[in-house]
Structures are given as structure tokens and as C-alpha cells.
Amino acid sequence: MASSMRSLLSDGQQYAETFHEFLNHSTEHQCMLEFIEKKLPAIVQRLAKICKEDNCAALLSRFANRKSTIEILGVGSGTGEIDLQMISQIQTHLPGVLLNYDVIEPTQEHILKFKDLVAKTSDLKNINFTWHMKTSSEYEKDMNETQESKTFDFIHLIQMMYYVKDASSTLKFFKSLLASNGILLILIISGSSGWASLWKTYGHRLPLNDLCVYITSSDIKNMLDEAEYKYTYYELPSEMDITECFVEGSKTGTLLLDFLTETYNFEKTAPPDLKAEIMDTLKQPECSIIRDGKIIFNNTLTALLVEP
Numbered sequence: 001m002a003s004s005m006r007s008l009l010s011d012g013q014q015y016a017e018t019f020h021e022f023l024n025h026s027t028e029h030q031c032m033l034e035f036i037e038k039k040l041p042a043i044v045q046r047l048a049k050i051c052k053e054d055n056c057a058a059l060l061s062r063f064a065n066r067k068s069t070i071e072i073l074g075v076g077s078g079t080g081e082i083d084l085q086m087i088s089q090i091q092t093h094l095p096g097v098l099l100n101y102d103v104i105e106p107t108q109e110h111i112l113k114f115k116d117l118v119a120k121t122s123d124l125k126n127i128n129f130t131w132h133m134k135t136s137s138e139y140e141k142d143m144n145e146t147q148e149s150k151t152f153d154f155i156h157l158i159q160m161m162y163y164v165k166d167a168s169s170t171l172k173f174f175k176s177l178l179a180s181n182g183i184l185l186i187l188i189i190s191g192s193s194g195w196a197s198l199w200k201t202y203g204h205r206l207p208l209n210d211l212c213v214y215i216t217s218s219d220i221k222n223m224l225d226e227a228e229y230k231y232t233y234y235e236l237p238s239e240m241d242i243t244e245c246f247v248e249g250s251k252t253g254t255l256l257l258d259f260l261t262e263t264y265n266f267e268k269t270a271p272p273d274l275k276a277e278i279m280d281t282l283k284q285p286e287c288s289i290i291r292d293g294k295i296i297f298n299n300t301l302t303a304l305l306v307e308p
């Protein structure tokens, strides 16, 4: 690995910019929204301990009568678009229920955008946000130091497990924060995605460090199996248009390449042989398909629901 390559996470602003480009060029959030629309009502239903009946709306309103506050924790929530969609779904199904919504998010730019979005969303009612501008391990450390014993009904770790030092102990920590009947949702890149092939081949030559770990749903499943946790999972097909990465001088392409390699300024800092190999691999069938002249990267995600 060339010494000048460094992790994208080492520069919060660049990270935020590349993430923004990634969202603009992928169906990442669309596939999450589909999952939220189709599956979240059932998740809330399970939270309500009333799984055996058929009429979801009726069940949810019974839950609303029973429980007046739901504690939710979003970890690595980013700029909050997905969180707000989940909030909207939960509130649609549980009108009048108060949501206490904690957010753990270390990137200041993301917290600010999330707060902006909250301020702009006019129909947000019955919700209290608590912002923790820190990493999940800092949060864990603070919880341990203060011996706080807060629990949550719903905790989600969406596309953030790459950024923790010890994924297995992070999973155990957040599972330990679940209230009885609480649900832990993990959304992560699928072991069958283009990312998995890319990382398997090149992970060791990219600036893998404390800040980023190339893990996929296959690794998470192994960890959950090892811990003997029960879970269900769903594959969520998604794609990313990486055509711009092959357009000479494209700013968008440069940012997308940074995001794909998790490397700050990959184009300028990567050794030429590594760059050539990665550019070639990105076009191969294990990573992408060619459709209508565009290069479409396999961005399939996996949603894992861990039982309490």
C-alpha cells in the first residue's frame, strides 16, 4: 500500500461529499425505503408483542393504547433521510405515540444536515430528539462510565458497521441495550454484492485502518451465529451507476471512486498499478453489469433483524 493513501473517513467533509454523490448515483435509499414500507409495519407489530393476529392496523392501534412512548436509537444515522422515513412509518401506524429518538452520529456535517431536515419537516410531532455527536464506541464508553442503563425498543445500525473497530462486540453491546421484545436492525452490504468482490480482492491493498473495515452481511451472519443470536434476513437488490468513474476529469467520478475504495483522493494517491487493476475489476461481472451503455455496480444490501 502506498504510504500517501489514507482513509476517506479521515476527512469528514470529503466523506460527506462522496456519500452525497453515492446517494445521487445509487438506488441505495430507494431499496431501503421499499424495505421500510414493506417490512417496518411488521417490525412495529412485533414490538407490540401482538404478532399472532392478522389485521396490522388494528393491532398497531392496540399497541398505541398499551404503550405511550417508544425508545428508538439510530446509530450512524448520517443525514437522517432514512430515519425520517422510518419515523413517518412508525407514526402512521402508531398515531399519538411519543417517540424518544436518540441519534449517535460522529460526523458533524451529517448531524447538522439531519437537524436541518428535522427543522424543514413540518409534520413532525410527538418526537424528542437527543443528539450524540460521537462514535458508537465513544457512546458505549460513556454509557459504561456513567453506568446509565437506558434500553431501547428499536435500534438500527444502517450502513455503519464498516466503521467500528470490533464489529462483534459492537453487535453484542447494542443487543444488550434492547428492551424486552426490542428489535435490532442491521443493514449492510450483501456478501453477494460487487463491494464484497472488490474488498476481498483489494481490501488488503487499500488504506484499511481503525476507521474502516471491509465487512459484509456474510461476516455479520457469522458473528450472529457464533453468538447464537436468532435472526432473519432479507436481500435488498440495489445498484450504483459508476459510469462517471471512467470519464476522464469527472469530479463525480473522482468522488465515487473515493467512496468505492474508502480512500481519500484515490485517483491522485493510489499507485498506478492498483488503480488500473481496480478500474478493470469494477467493470467485471462479479462487480457490475453493462446496461444501456452504463456501468451498473451491484450494490445489493442485506437487512438483518436480530431477535431480542
Ligand SMILES: C[S@@+](CC[C@H](N)C(=O)[O-])C[C@H]1O[C@@H](n2cnc3c(N)ncnc32)[C@H](O)[C@@H]1O
Pocket (backbone or CB within 6 Å): 019, 075, 076, 077, 078, 079, 080, 081, 082, 104, 105, 106, 107, 110, 134, 135, 136, 137, 158, 159, 160, 163, 164
Ligand atoms: C454510509 S453512512 C450511512 C448513513 C445512514 N445510516 C444512511 O444509510 O443513509 C455511515 C454513517 O456512519 C457514521 N459513522 C462513521 N463511523 C461511525 C462510528 N464509529 N459510529 C457511529 N457512526 C459512525 C458516518 O459519519 C456516516 O454518517
